[in-house]
Amino acid sequence: MGPGPSDVSPRVLNAMARSTVGHLDPGFIGLMDETKELLQYAFKTNNALTMPVSAPGSAGMEAAFVNLIEPGDTVIVCINGVFGMRMRENVVRSGATAVVIEDEWGTQTDLNKLEEALKAHPEAKIVAFVHAETSTGVRNDAEKMCALARQYDCLTIVDAVTSLGGIELAVDDWQIDAIYSGSQKCLSCVPGISPVSFSDKALEVIKNRKTPVQSWFLDMNLIVGYWGQGGKRAYHHTAPVNSIYALHESLVMLHEEGLENAWARHARLHDKLVTGLEELGIEMAVDKAYRLPQLNVVRIPEGVDDAEVRGRLLNDYNLEIGAGLGAFAGKVWRIGLMGAACTDKNVDFCLAALKTVLK
């Protein structure tokens, strides 16, 4: 019950342990096609360029930036936590200028600030932000932020590492241009693979670049030949075959439950957890209006030893909860309720363990 990787279901682990076939094996192609369709379902998109990057979410992030940015571009980056800061790093390392909007950790990105930045920087090409900030437990208002960006002719890059499968997300309705996620959060798949999706508009931008993408490994112009439409697959790199078995199974499970049902489950168990935490005198660090159900950031009660409590939970209860990162280090815990780990049983267990340890 940390901030991820979340507990992986035995179904996913078993799927992953199937015999490895070749990455160009005809039998593997069908699985790739299904994985694409299931990802389109999870992202609520018809984007043709929807696929898993063969590396963790951080590489999915980098794929979005290096493909869309050319040296000299301007990118507005909204920062209210660790992963917004990482976005800025990606912008700078791609040779672009980052215009930064900062909001306090634990609060949402301010739409007025974003609009001011868009007005002040008509040269901006992209707005980048994190949908679900794993470091703070805040949901940014992706729908409104994308609408605003579009009004000023900007493309959008959205970090959905922790949001996909846990809260409402609608790539096509919200007209997101580039989005990346992780396998190890609300999909409850093993870590190491990053679902991404690019709009047709983004794909046009990538196809019409004046400079090559700085990363060969992440160049979508090349990857599309392997993950693109139809039966023909051109070799690019050796896909992580077994991790794709696992991702496929986790997406089948999401589809069986139904995306909206999965969102509702996360919301319901979040409410249950919050009620229990409040009974223990533990306060939430984030306002109810934009709190993430799948990542509950709570203030460490006065006089309580952060590391000792986490150590006892891990050693005595085999229960992991997350430490605070960056500005939140030592001040908060992060309790994940993600995917297969988001169950009544886990909420009850976590509350009972905390109650004993905090006594």
Added chain:
Amino acid sequence: MGPGPSDVSPRVLNAMARSTVGHLDPGFIGLMDETKELLQYAFKTNNALTMPVSAPGSAGMEAAFVNLIEPGDTVIVCINGVFGMRMRENVVRSGATAVVIEDEWGTQTDLNKLEEALKAHPEAKIVAFVHAETSTGVRNDAEKMCALARQYDCLTIVDAVTSLGGIELAVDDWQIDAIYSGSQKCLSCVPGISPVSFSDKALEVIKNRKTPVQSWFLDMNLIVGYWGQGGKRAYHHTAPVNSIYALHESLVMLHEEGLENAWARHARLHDKLVTGLEELGIEMAVDKAYRLPQLNVVRIPEGVDDAEVRGRLLNDYNLEIGAGLGAFAGKVWRIGLMGAACTDKNVDFCLAALKTVLK
């Protein structure tokens, strides 16, 4: 029995299906330390910076180039197959000038040409080459090439994707500065993870860069905080925990057999395969002096339909052999004898299947 991924042993698949723990879990740290030590054994190195990159071999390649290259550098790239070409792509995309030495597919890199290039380009900082060319079945003379590069004060980047665990390789003795490999060849682990090692000299170069590494995800200055020495692990990205279980198990198996014994097994079964192929009238495409035992590139006999034979082997015998790539497309087959798939049984089976299908 293609060019990889090779057959993965059930032991490795079972290890991979163990429950996912957190990437910062104290219980995972011990496994990381062991994985590092086992990789040092496999690479024959004491390099402190020895670890798996959390992505396929192509990303391992990119990690070597983007960390060592700064814009404006000159890199000598030796090309005699697909993967040398990919190296050149990496050099150019890292902002450096590539000085290319080309040799014919199926032959070794010519040491005289390399020395001429080193003399003509005193500004060269790095020599890059492929130890075992997976596209042609050629072993380049890594030991001599590294000695030559060092004589002219160049660092070396060596692609050992297909060589690690299959043929002699000695990172410290040969004074290789940066090396990367793949999990899915002679280690017979699942694809998707890339062992790398950097010499102390290379690490100094990386630490003293004037410009940031263009890839955040692959920046060794940051990754060293997670995979570095001691118990303290700073979060960089979420490691592919289950893939590391698998890599660890495959390295334990290599250690159990003994590195030199594994090399000898590949050599012995290669000889057996070649004898059998010659009895079937199938010629090797590469001279005996620099042939790879783990990747047997053979000429497709006159009048034989390439795709039909591979299709029948796959459908009737559940046996994959590889097609030719690039200049070798339609002209050769590539028969892998890698890691756990390098067995007497597989050699016999492959020869029997080919005999029937070619009748």
